Amino acid sequence: MKPRAESTRRKTRIQRENRERILEAALDVFSTYGFRGATVDQIAVAAGMSKPNLLYYFRGKEDMQHGLLDRLLDIWLDPLRELDADGEPLDEIRSYIKRKLDMARDYPRESRLFASEILQGAPRLRELLSVQLKSLVDEKAKVIQNWMDQGKLAKCSPYHLIFSIWSTTQHYADFDAQLRAVLPPEKYVESRFEDAEQYLEQLFLHGLKPSI
Amino acid sequence: MKPRAESTRRKTRIQRENRERILEAALDVFSTYGFRGATVDQIAVAAGMSKPNLLYYFRGKEDMQHGLLDRLLDIWLDPLRELDADGEPLDEIRSYIKRKLDMARDYPRESRLFASEILQGAPRLRELLSVQLKSLVDEKAKVIQNWMDQGKLAKCSPYHLIFSIWSTTQHYADFDAQLRAVLPPEKYVESRFEDAEQYLEQLFLHGLKPSI
DNA sequence: GTTAATATTTACCAATCGGTAAAAAAATAC
DNA sequence: GTATTTTTTTACCGATTGGTAAATATTAAC
Structure with missing residues (x-):
C-alpha cells in the first residue's frame, strides 16, 4: 500500500530515509532548473532511485515541490x-x-x-x-x-x-x-x-x- | 531556402518582421519559465505563428535564446x-x-x-x-x-x-x-x-x- | 503576367515527459 | 519459519517535447 504525505499512519525507517533523500535531490534539481525545467527522472537519478520507486513516496512532481516549500x-x-x-x-x-x-x-x-x-x-x-x-x-x-x-x-x-x-x-x-x-x-x-x-x-x- | 541567422544574404521585410515578433514572444516565455521550462510551441503561439513556421526563422530553441541574449x-x-x-x-x-x-x-x-x-x-x-x-x-x-x-x-x-x-x-x-x-x-x-x-x-x- | 524565390501549412517522427499496473523482492511481525 | 506488509522492479501508457519533409501558397523580380 502506498504511503502518503497526509497519511496519519506512522512512517517506517525506510520511508523517512527515502523521503529525505528524495527531497534533498529535488532541492538540487528544482533549484537549478526551476519547477517546469526539472524532470522527475532527473530527480530520481539524483536520489539514486528508479522513477516508479520515487513515485511510491511522492505522488508526483507537484507533491515534491509542496513538500520542499x-x-x-x-x-x-x-x-x-x-x-x-x-x-x-x-x-x-x-x-x-x-x-x-x-x-x-x-x-x-x-x-x-x-x-x-x-x-x-x-x-x-x-x-x-x-x-x-x-x-x-x-x-x-x-x-x-x-x-x-x-x-x-x-x-x-x-x-x-x-x-x-x-x-x-x-x-x-x-x-x-x-x-x-x-x-x-x-x-x-x-x-x-x-x-x-x-x-x-x-x-x-x-x-x-x-x-x- | 531557409534563412539563417549567420547568413550574409540580405533579409527580406517579412524576415525582419517575423524574427522580431518571435524574439519578442521568446522574451515573454523564456523570462517567465526559463530556458528549459519554455516550449517552442508556447513561443510559437505567443508569436501568433505555427511551430514549423517559427522554426523556419530560427533553427531551434537554443538559436532563439542566443539571438535574444x-x-x-x-x-x-x-x-x-x-x-x-x-x-x-x-x-x-x-x-x-x-x-x-x-x-x-x-x-x-x-x-x-x-x-x-x-x-x-x-x-x-x-x-x-x-x-x-x-x-x-x-x-x-x-x-x-x-x-x-x-x-x-x-x-x-x-x-x-x-x-x-x-x-x-x-x-x-x-x-x-x-x-x-x-x-x-x-x-x-x-x-x-x-x-x-x-x-x-x-x-x-x-x-x-x-x-x- | 510569368517565373523564381520566399513563406506557410499539413502531416508527420522519434524521444522524452509525468505517471501507472502489477509482479517480484525484501523487510517485518508473529 | 511462515504470513503479512512494505518496498522495488519491470514493463508499460498516452501526452507532449523538439524538430523535419514535403507539398502548398504567397511574394517579389523582371
Whole structure:
C-alpha cells in the first residue's frame, strides 16, 4: 500500500530515509532548473532511485515541490523573526544582515529555489507569501518604523529597507554564477562572503558619502 | 531556402518582421519559465505563428535564446557604461542607480531573463559574462577605486558596491511577485518605484545611522 | 503576367515527459 | 519459519517535447 504525505499512519525507517533523500535531490534539481525545467527522472537519478520507486513516496512532481516549500519557508523566515524590537536598532539590523548573509552562504540551493519560484511569478507560493510572509514583514516593519520614530534609525521606508537587505544578501547565492565570472578569482574563492559582510556593514550604516 | 541567422544574404521585410515578433514572444516565455521550462510551441503561439513556421526563422530553441541574449546584453550593460570617470562621484553613483531602477521598471522581462539564466548557472552566458561583463566591471571598478583614493567616496570594495546596486535595483523586476504579495496594495500599485528611488538614495548616500 | 524565390501549412517522427499496473523482492511481525 | 506488509522492479501508457519533409501558397523580380 502506498504511503502518503497526509497519511496519519506512522512512517517506517525506510520511508523517512527515502523521503529525505528524495527531497534533498529535488532541492538540487528544482533549484537549478526551476519547477517546469526539472524532470522527475532527473530527480530520481539524483536520489539514486528508479522513477516508479520515487513515485511510491511522492505522488508526483507537484507533491515534491509542496513538500520542499512547506519545509523551507519556515527556515527561510527565521532570520527576520529573530529581529528583536527590544534590541539596539543598528545592531539588530547589522545582525539581521549577517544572518541573511550566512543563509546565502550555507543554503544557496534554498535561496535559488525561492528565487526561481518568485521569478516565475510564484504560482505555487503566492498564498504562503501573502499570508505568512506578509504578516511577518508587516510586524517587523512596524518595529523598524518605531525605531525611526524614536530617532534611533534614519527615516526611510521600512519595507524597502527590508527589501534591500533581502536583495543584497540573497544576491550572493542567487547570482553566484555572475560573481564567479566577474570577481577576481582569488577574491571569489577566498573572501567573497567576508568582503560582502564588511561592505554591507559600511553601506547600511554609513552609506557611501566620505566621512572626511 | 531557409534563412539563417549567420547568413550574409540580405533579409527580406517579412524576415525582419517575423524574427522580431518571435524574439519578442521568446522574451515573454523564456523570462517567465526559463530556458528549459519554455516550449517552442508556447513561443510559437505567443508569436501568433505555427511551430514549423517559427522554426523556419530560427533553427531551434537554443538559436532563439542566443539571438535574444546577444541583443540584450548590450542594452543591459549600457547604464554601467555611462558611469563617467569625470563626473561628480556621488552624482554618478546616484544616477547609475536611477538608470538601473528605470531599467527594472521598463524592462522587467529582460531583467528576469538574465536572472533566470544566471540562477541556472549561466550555462549559455558564462563566456559573455566573463569577457564582456568582466572587462566592463573591471574598468568601472578602477574608476570607483580612484574616487575612493581621492577621498570623494567612502572606502569600500568597488566590486561589492556594484553588486549591491545591481541587486537592489534588479530586485524590483526579478522579485516583483514578492513585492506584490508583501507591499500594501496601494503602495505597490502607485509608488513602488518612486519609493525605491528615494529609499535607495538615502541608503547609498547616508546609510541608516540617524544624522542628528 | 510569368517565373523564381520566399513563406506557410499539413502531416508527420522519434524521444522524452509525468505517471501507472502489477509482479517480484525484501523487510517485518508473529 | 511462515504470513503479512512494505518496498522495488519491470514493463508499460498516452501526452507532449523538439524538430523535419514535403507539398502548398504567397511574394517579389523582371
